[in-house]
Amino acid sequence: xxxxxxxxxxxxxxxxxxxxxxxxxEQAPGRLRELAALSGIREAMLLSTCNRxxxxxxxxxxxSGDDLLRSLxxxxxxxxxxxxxxxxxxxxFRVAASxxxxxxxxxxxxxxxKEAATLAQQAGTFGPELSRALARATVAARRVRTETEIAxxxxxxxxxxxxxxxxxxxxLEGHSVLLLGAGEMAQLAARELRSAGARELLxxxxxxxxxxxxxxxxxxxPVSLAELSTLLERADVAICSTAAAQALVTREMMAKxxxxxxxxxxxxxxxxxxxxxxxxxxxxxxxxxxxxxxxxRAAAQNRxxxxxxxxxxxxxxxxxxxxxxxxxxxxxxxxVLARLRAHAESLARAEAERTLAALRGLDDRQxxxxxxxxxxxxxxxxxxxxxxxxxxxxxxxxxxxxAALFGLEGEASLEPKASATEATAAGSDDEEGTVLPxxxxx
Amino acid sequence: xxxxxxxxxLIAYAASAAAFLTWLVKPHTWLARAGRILMAAGVLVHxxxxxxxxxxxxAGLGVSAWKGGQLFSLLAAVTVAGYLVLDFRYELPVAGxxxxxxxxxxxxxxxxxxxxxxxxxxEISNSLVLFVHVGAAALGTAVLALAFGLAxxxxxxxxxxxxxxxxxxxxxxxxxxLLDRAGYRLAVxxxxxxxxxxxxxxxxxxxxxxxxxxxxxKQAFAILAWALFxxxxxxxxxxxxxxxxxxxxxxAGFVLLVGTYVGLLSAAPVLHGTAA
Numbered sequence: 001x002x003x004x005x006x007x008x009x010x011x012x013x014x015x016x017x018x019x020x021x022x023x024x025x026e027q028a029p030g031r032l033r034e035l036a037a038l039s040g041i042r043e044a045m046l047l048s049t050c051n052r053x054x055x056x057x058x059x060x061x062x063x064s065g066d067d068l069l070r071s072l073x074x075x076x077x078x079x080x081x082x083x084x085x086x087x088x089x090x091x092x093f094r095v096a097a098s099x100x101x102x103x104x105x106x107x108x109x110x111x112x113x114k115e116a117a118t119l120a121q122q123a124g125t126f127g128p129e130l131s132r133a134l135a136r137a138t139v140a141a142r143r144v145r146t147e148t149e150i151a152x153x154x155x156x157x158x159x160x161x162x163x164x165x166x167x168x169x170x171x172l173e174g175h176s177v178l179l180l181g182a183g184e185m186a187q188l189a190a191r192e193l194r195s196a197g198a199r200e201l202l203x204x205x206x207x208x209x210x211x212x213x214x215x216x217x218x219x220x221x222p223v224s225l226a227e228l229s230t231l232l233e234r235a236d237v238a239i240c241s242t243a244a245a246q247a248l249v250t251r252e253m254m255a256k257x258x259x260x261x262x263x264x265x266x267x268x269x270x271x272x273x274x275x276x277x278x279x280x281x282x283x284x285x286x287x288x289x290x291x292x293x294x295x296x297r298a299a300a301q302n303r304x305x306x307x308x309x310x311x312x313x314x315x316x317x318x319x320x321x322x323x324x325x326x327x328x329x330x331x332x333x334x335x336v337l338a339r340l341r342a343h344a345e346s347l348a349r350a351e352a353e354r355t356l357a358a359l360r361g362l363d364d365r366q367x368x369x370x371x372x373x374x375x376x377x378x379x380x381x382x383x384x385x386x387x388x389x390x391x392x393x394x395x396x397x398x399x400x401x402x403a404a405l406f407g408l409e410g411e412a413s414l415e416p417k418a419s420a421t422e423a424t425a426a427g428s429d430d431e432e433g434t435v436l437p438x439x440x441x442x
Numbered sequence: 443x444x445x446x447x448x449x450x451x452l453i454a455y456a457a458s459a460a461a462f463l464t465w466l467v468k469p470h471t472w473l474a475r476a477g478r479i480l481m482a483a484g485v486l487v488h489x490x491x492x493x494x495x496x497x498x499x500x501a502g503l504g505v506s507a508w509k510g511g512q513l514f515s516l517l518a519a520v521t522v523a524g525y526l527v528l529d530f531r532y533e534l535p536v537a538g539x540x541x542x543x544x545x546x547x548x549x550x551x552x553x554x555x556x557x558x559x560x561x562x563x564x565e566i567s568n569s570l571v572l573f574v575h576v577g578a579a580a581l582g583t584a585v586l587a588l589a590f591g592l593a594x595x596x597x598x599x600x601x602x603x604x605x606x607x608x609x610x611x612x613x614x615x616x617x618x619x620l621l622d623r624a625g626y627r628l629a630v631x632x633x634x635x636x637x638x639x640x641x642x643x644x645x646x647x648x649x650x651x652x653x654x655x656x657x658x659x660k661q662a663f664a665i666l667a668w669a670l671f672x673x674x675x676x677x678x679x680x681x682x683x684x685x686x687x688x689x690x691x692x693x694a695g696f697v698l699l700v701g702t703y704v705g706l707l708s709a710a711p712v713l714h715g716t717a718a
Contacts, residue, residue: 146469146470146471147468147470149469152613153608153613164603164608166617167603167608167612167617167618168603168617168618168619169617169618169619170616170617170619170620171617262681262682262684263681263682263683263684263685264682264684265618265619265684265685282604285685285686285687286684286685286686288603288604290606294606297606298606298608
């Protein structure tokens with residue numbers, strides 16, 4: 001049995017390729033069933049996001065990698081990468097921990113991985129091995145998020161603006177956002193603020209028509225730019241991106257508005273040049289003015305901080321992966337031992353019976369001695385391999401070698417497979433249990 | 443027995459301080475959780491120590507004799523309890539990083555001053571008013587100490603936003619709005635307890651000395667602090683003051699309140715009246 005990962009990401013393929021091979025959620029069950037039907041594939045999960053299309057599978061042998069690769073189709077095939085065993089698992093752990101993401105430390109990927117697991121479970125292609133691996137990858141991802149600062153701080157201008165708005169105002173629910181002008185980045189920031197819970201989005205532009213069009217586009221309310229003073233009394237965040245040649249929001253205007261708004265803090269985001277807000281307005285109490293340079297500086301600082309945390313995050317992934325592999329090998333080594341002993345003992349018993357049948361006239365004591373001798377030979381023969389396999393604790397190649405030497409590989413499939421639920425329950429770690437609800441769904 | 447319990451509480455506070463301070467550098471969730479648990483354990487043991495010592499005293503309302511450090515020890519315990527309530531409501535581990543070391547800093551000298559025993563004037567030692575006075579003073583000071591802590595955190599993080607250099611402190615803290623709101627609420631509660639302390643204090647003083655408002659540094663500082671908090675609340679309600687200037691006022695008010703305790707310590711070696 002081996003883990004396989006086949007697919008492509010933003011590192012291997014441009015967006016033009018990725019968009020052609022992406023699999024929509026509604027197509028996923030069909031694709032998953034096709035994958036599971038391939039020879040030698042025991043379990044499969046399909047992760048398709050904007051930045052990657054990858055299949056994580058458990059297969060009987062490396063040979064299944066070729067079948068999975070072919071299943072990606074002619075567009076993806078030239079770009080796709082095939083990983084096996086420890087490499088495939090490491091990749092899964094790194095993907096879940098957001099170390100393989102385009103923006104390292106982004107928060108969405110872990111949710112997307114879990115969603116992929118749910119889809120696979122619904123399609124009936126998710127099994128105990130993938131479940132165990134994913135549970136441990138989730139633990140690693142959580143540790144990376146809490147023990148490093150890889151996810152701290154926004155790394156784009158618009159998200160820095162949203163994060164600062166949160167730091168100033170707390171929850172944005174009940175707060176009002178004013179959008180001045182139609183700059184693309186301003187629209188993006190306004191949309192993010194709106195989706196973060198802002199109560200209303202006021203849209204002001206040069207002409208009423210332009211304001212109406214933009215308001216419709218971003219889901220806001222059109223207002224007149226002529227009422228700017230009143231709007232500054234009402235809004236808690238103002239995003240400015242007009243093409244005005246001089247400052248629209250002056251210090252004097254803001255000082256007046258401040259009294260009227262009873263010193264409630266206001267966050268002015270100036271995303272244009274020449275600037276729309278007089279920089280000296282920042283000197284007023286409870287008025288915070290951030291221009292493009294300020295936001296970009298904060299974003300760059302966060303990017304640097306994240307980059308500096310990658311080493312520590314990789315260490316955590318290594319630790320968790322090592323622990324997982326050790327447990328995995330341990331759990332595979334013990335059945336090999338048991339099977340080896342059972343196989344040898346059954347051979348010894350069969351040979352002893354055949355010998356006893358040939359040697360008629362032996363009394364009970366003598367028959368017992370023959371049987372004991374056969375088993376003693378087995379024990380003596382297996383003593384050294386048994387202690388070596390135990391000493392290896394599943395952390396070396398002897399388990400697989402023993403299975404291959406004694407022809408026990410085929411017998412593995414005869415053993416009843418642990419259910420996915422059992423597999424997850426086997427992970428005693430609290431956090432590993434987080435995948436449990438996924439698996440218990442009907 | 444009480445002393446052993448206080449020492450155990452002190453060890454728990456010190457461990458909690460270590461956990462919270464480490465959390466500031468390495469923000470592992472378990473460190474903040476450990477800090478909280480140790481602090482809660484410490485405060486339980488601390489209050490148990492008070493219970494034991496009151497049981498041993500066994501006289502009237504238990505305030506028949508106060509050691510110099512005991513009042514500060516009580517203040518520390520109430521501050522910690524107040525912080526735990528605040529943390530439960532707003533989740534403020536960063537404030538724990540200030541409250542825990544502050545508690546240790548108050549407790550260590552408080553328990554080194556064993557011999558500085560102060561007698562209570564016998565005519566008031568069993569007075570209910572004195573009990574309410576001490577209780578309100580402890581609660582008020584604890585609540586205002588927390589408001590002071592939040593105000594300092596507000597000023598430090600607001601400076602980072604204003605100077606456009608958002609740093610680690612800002613990342614660890616909740617929003618400025620929450621710090622401002624929570625700090626103001628605490629200031630209001632502190633003001634209520636302070637008013638009660640002053641009112642009951644004047645009654646205690648009249649019972650013990652016959653004078654309602656003896657003009658001592660303790661009373662002067664308390665009245666000044668009360669007036670400052672009253673103005674703060676008035677400015678917030680009427681003019682809508684908030685943010686930096688309110689934080690500065692809270693800091694100033696708390697400093698005046700500390701002056702009250704300095705006045706208390708420098709007063710005659712008999713509390714609330716003449717020596718028996």
